[in-house]
Every structure is written in C-alpha cells, then in structure tokens.
Amino acid sequence: MRWIADGFLLLGAVFSFLGALGLLRMPDVYNRIQAGTKAVTLGAFCFLLGVGLLYPAWWAKLLCIAGFILLTNPIGSSTIARALYLAGVRPWQVEDRKMDLEKEHA
Amino acid sequence: MEEPAIGRKARLGQALLAFGLSVLLWLLLAGSWNWEEGLAAGIAGGLVVLVSGQKLRILGGIRFSPSAPLHLLRYLGAFGLALVRANLDMARRVLSPALPLNPAVVAVQTRLQSPLGRLLLANSITLTPGTLTVDVQGDRFLIHWVDCTPGKDLAAATQAIVRTLEEPLLGFLK
Structure with a gap:
C-alpha cells in the first residue's frame, strides 16, 4: 500500500512539473493555459489519491477537494482565456515561429 | 440569461436538492456523523438555500430519470x-x-x-x-x-x- 501511495504522489509531482514546464515552453498564453490546466488537474488528483491511500480516514475530505478542483479549475482557465480573447489577444500561429526565432537570434 | 418563470414544484425540488447537497458536503467535510453535526449541517444547508434564492435556478438543468x-x-x-x-x-x-x-x-x-x-x-x-x-x-x-x-x-x-x-x-x- 505504501508503495502504491508513494507512486501516486510521485506521479502527481511529475504531472505538476510537466505543467510548470509547459508554462515555460509554450509560445502563447492560450497554449500555456492548456498545459497548465490539464497537467495540474490530473496532478492534483494523483496527489489526493496518494494521500487517500496513506490516510484512508480522510477520503471524504479528499473527495470534496477533488470535486472543487474539478469544477473550478477549468472555469478559471476558460475565464482567463475568454478575457484575453475579448481583449483581442491573437492566438499564436505556426508562421509566428519564424519571427520568434529571428527575435531570439537578433 | 433570462428563463421563463418556473412552477412551485420545480422550485421546491431545486431547493431540496441544494439543501441535500449542502448537508452532504458539510457532513463529508466534518467527517463525523453524530446528531449535533447533523443539526449544524441542517442549519448550514438551510442558510445556503436562503442565500442562494433565485440562483438555484441553475439546478433546473438537471433531468431526473431512472437512467x-x-x-x-x-x-x-x-x-x-x-x-x-x-x-x-x-x-x-x-x-x-x-x-x-x-x-x-x-x-x-x-x-x-x-x-x-x-x-x-x-x-x-x-x-x-x-x-x-x-x-x-x-x-x-x-x-x-x-x-x-x-x-x-x-x-x-x-x-x-x-x-x-x-x-x-x-x-x-x-
């Protein structure tokens, strides 16, 4: 049991790390939101599952936390994306990659 | 978003659903099941329903059926x-x-x-x-x-x- 729980905790850490890496690597805000939302949601679930296996008495609270994360996380992301879209932020296109590279080398 | 006026029965059902969910959430978070906790959960659930008022209409989207x-x-x-x-x-x-x-x-x-x-x-x-x-x-x-x-x-x-x-x-x- 201990090993399975540790495995889930590690998995949660890996997904959260990938989310952070995605924030750094993605070229524009929409893609960053995508990387951030998905990775952090599953990462948090893995954490909660791991904690639940370590402390089975907490399952009810962990379930509530999971529910709140599941409901609020995507809403927050969509709201940010919507605000940016309405503010006129253009999604990054593949053609922009050349410009990015030129900027980097300038 | 404007919605047509809804019947008394539907409103009561939504209020009961919201009350039940609030009580369940309270009990899950409290993690104990004695009657004092139940009373507190009931009061909290009632408050939630009172404060929510018209906003409970969002629950009208639920379709109740056996499946x-x-x-x-x-x-x-x-x-x-x-x-x-x-x-x-x-x-x-x-x-x-x-x-x-x-x-x-x-x-x-x-x-x-x-x-x-x-x-x-x-x-x-x-x-x-x-x-x-x-x-x-x-x-x-x-x-x-x-x-x-x-x-x-x-x-x-x-x-x-x-x-x-x-x-x-x-x-x-x-």
Whole structure:
C-alpha cells in the first residue's frame, strides 16, 4: 500500500512539473493555459489519491477537494482565456515561429 | 440569461436538492456523523438555500430519470479517460524538443440547452486533449486547438470530440 501511495504522489509531482514546464515552453498564453490546466488537474488528483491511500480516514475530505478542483479549475482557465480573447489577444500561429526565432537570434 | 418563470414544484425540488447537497458536503467535510453535526449541517444547508434564492435556478438543468445515474457514470468514465489522454498528450508535446504545435480557433455547436449543461460541457472540453473553451456564445462554443494537423477537417474533428462528451451529458442534463 505504501508503495502504491508513494507512486501516486510521485506521479502527481511529475504531472505538476510537466505543467510548470509547459508554462515555460509554450509560445502563447492560450497554449500555456492548456498545459497548465490539464497537467495540474490530473496532478492534483494523483496527489489526493496518494494521500487517500496513506490516510484512508480522510477520503471524504479528499473527495470534496477533488470535486472543487474539478469544477473550478477549468472555469478559471476558460475565464482567463475568454478575457484575453475579448481583449483581442491573437492566438499564436505556426508562421509566428519564424519571427520568434529571428527575435531570439537578433 | 433570462428563463421563463418556473412552477412551485420545480422550485421546491431545486431547493431540496441544494439543501441535500449542502448537508452532504458539510457532513463529508466534518467527517463525523453524530446528531449535533447533523443539526449544524441542517442549519448550514438551510442558510445556503436562503442565500442562494433565485440562483438555484441553475439546478433546473438537471433531468431526473431512472437512467440518469447510469449516464452520469458514463460521462465520468468518458471524462476520466479524456483527462488522462489529455495529460499524456500534453506531456509528449511539452517534452519534445521541437514543440509540435499548430494552434487554431474553431466554433462548434451544442445541443445542450441549460446553463448547467453548457457549463459542464465547456469544462469537459477544456480538460480534453488539445482543446480549450475560449468563449461561450449561446449554443456556440469557441474552442482553441493546440494542434490542428493541416488538411484535417477541423470542424468535423471538433464536432466529434464534442459529441462524445455531449452524448452522456444529454442523458442527465437538459
């Protein structure tokens, strides 16, 4: 049991790390939101599952936390994306990659 | 969003549902089941219903039927699968040195009528591989794609994704 729980905790850490890496690597805000939302949601679930296996008495609270994360996380992301879209932020296109590279080398 | 006036019975049902959910949430968070805790949960649930008032109308989107719990399970299954696939997909993209991206914004239509149904669908799309709900305008969703392969029929692909999540949702939401 201990090993399975540790495995889930590690998995949660890996997904959260990938989310952070995605924030750094993605070229524009929409893609960053995508990387951030998905990775952090599953990462948090893995954490909660791991904690639940370590402390089975907490399952009810962990379930509530999971529910709140599941409901609020995507809403927050969509709201940010919507605000940016309405503010006129253009999604990054593949053609922009050349410009990015030129900027980097300038 | 303006909705037509609803009957007394429907309002009572929504209030009871909200009350039940609040009490359940309170008891889950408290983690003990004695009668004092039950009383506190009842008071808290009553307060929630009183304070929410007209906002409880969002619960009107729920469709009560014998098969509804089954559809809820189907939705959770489809959604869990999509969430895991979304993460593997994102991990592959983030870790690959070339950063394979080809973003696009696409509009799709939904058959869900209620605000609650649209909310859940928009949420699910955000957590599905490679898609992000940017805006909801009536029954049209604006969706941002991380990677649209050139030459692929993007509108059809998006519609397909929406359908797989919309189908089980239609089972228990309007």
